[in-house]
Amino acid sequence: MTTRVAVIGGGQSCEHEVSLASAAGVAAGLDPTSYDVVPLTIGRDGTWRDRGWRPMGLSGVAQILRGCEVVFPLVHGPRGEDGTLAALCELAGLRYVGSGVGAGALAMDKWATKLVANALGIATAPGRLVTVPGAPIEPWTGPVVVKPVAAGSSRGVSKVCEPDGLRPALEAALALDSRALVEDVIAGREIDVAVLRCADGALVAAPPLEIVGDGVFDYDAKYGGAADFRVPAVLEERDAKALEDAALTVYAALGCSGVARVDFFLTDAGPVLNEVNTTPGMTEHSQVPRMFAAAGLGYSDLLDELVRGAHR
Structure with a gap:
């Protein structure tokens, strides 16, 4: 008897394509003699789609998930990895793979x-937190790495070796998050x-x-x-x-x-x-x-x- 597993990929973050690759890999890698995979995709606009790429509302998604024994969330970044999908599973009483709400x-x-x-x-690397209001007055202190606080796949990450590069690096990081980290180069x-x-x-x-x-x-x-x-x-x-x-x-x-x-x-x-x-x-x-x-x-x-x- 096979276990029905919902594999969720995509998402609304800048890691959408990476997440799709992870979900496709897991769906293909689960042993078909033990697992029946139910693929679900979250589009860049937040729309959920089923195996046939048909759009679904949350009630339809819930119905499909309730028919599965395990949920395997593979949405990287915000609105996925950050505990969002874990919270959905917990509220619905579903077993799921990976870290819970708090850890995510x-x-x-x-x-x-x-x-x-x-x-x-x-x-950890010595560093400081920078917000949008503070970015224009952030001082140059030497070579640093600038990164969004809550993004992944190294999106928005810059190594800055000259003072003139700090402002554009902060702009790139803050385009993906409302907060950025400025850390000493290690x-x-x-x-x-x-x-x-x-x-x-x-x-x-x-x-x-x-x-x-x-x-x-x-x-x-x-x-x-x-x-x-x-x-x-x-x-x-x-x-x-x-x-x-x-x-x-x-x-x-x-x-x-x-x-x-x-x-x-x-x-x-x-x-x-x-x-x-x-x-x-x-x-x-x-x-x-x-x-x-x-x-x-x-x-x-x-x-x-x-x-x-x-x-x-």
């Missing part, structure tokens, strides 16, 4: 995540750690992945096909342990479920947290599946573990 909202907010990490003694290796809460409740960290390259790992670098991912990353034992411990600590403190990708800079002084993604890219060739594949957990098996660990 906290992790999506990079400023709030920094505050949590700092309270745990985990280093010199270190970019290392990602994937953490999974298994169906039995155990937390496991996959072998870390290193992003090799110069400059900011922006949208074009991430999805243009030129990214150099090395997994497992070549690390000293003490660095690997420090990264894993920090990733597990942040994941637990935020209250995450399912899988999350925790991104760090590895410096001479140890790990510096960059951000936490509770709905990371989930095509077979995305970073998280690659990390678990390096541990011997194939793509379909990873998806199976996530569905079996679905919660209300």
Whole structure:
């Protein structure tokens, strides 16, 4: 007997296309002998559409979701990853894959995540919060990275090395969010750690992945096909342990479920947290599946573990 799983992709954020790719990958990757996939897509305008691309109202969506045993939300960014879809599932009493409302909202907010990490003694890049009214008077303090507080896929992220670049970088970030972060540039290796809460409740960290390259790992670098991912990353034992411990600590403190990708800079002084993604890219060739594949957990098996660990 198969389990009926609603796979939701798309969404209204700048990560719409990335989300569609994740949803298509998961829909194809779920073992058809165990799962009956029901695809649902949220358009850029917020309209829900069914398998036949027919538009539906929320009542129609609710009827379809109630006919499924598990919901697998794969909407990256605002109005999805930020706890919005988790809230819909919880209000409807549906089992769903991934982090709950609180964890999704906290992790999506990079400023709030920094505050949590700092309270745990985990280093983050020195930075400050900038709002629209404060952007014109934001002072130049040296090379910085400017990013939206609550956007993903590295959209709106700029490395600024000259004073004249600060204003346009803030404008680009604030075009996607009402708040931006201005952070000091951190010199270190970019290392990602994937953490999974298994169906039995155990937390496991996959072998870390290193992003090799110069400059900011922006949208074009991430999805243009030129990214150099090395997994497992070549690390000293003490660095690997420090990264894993920090990733597990942040994941637990935020209250995450399912899988999350925790991104760090590895410096001479140890790990510096960059951000936490509770709905990371989930095509077979995305970073998280690659990390678990390096541990011997194939793509379909990873998806199976996530569905079996679905919660209300």
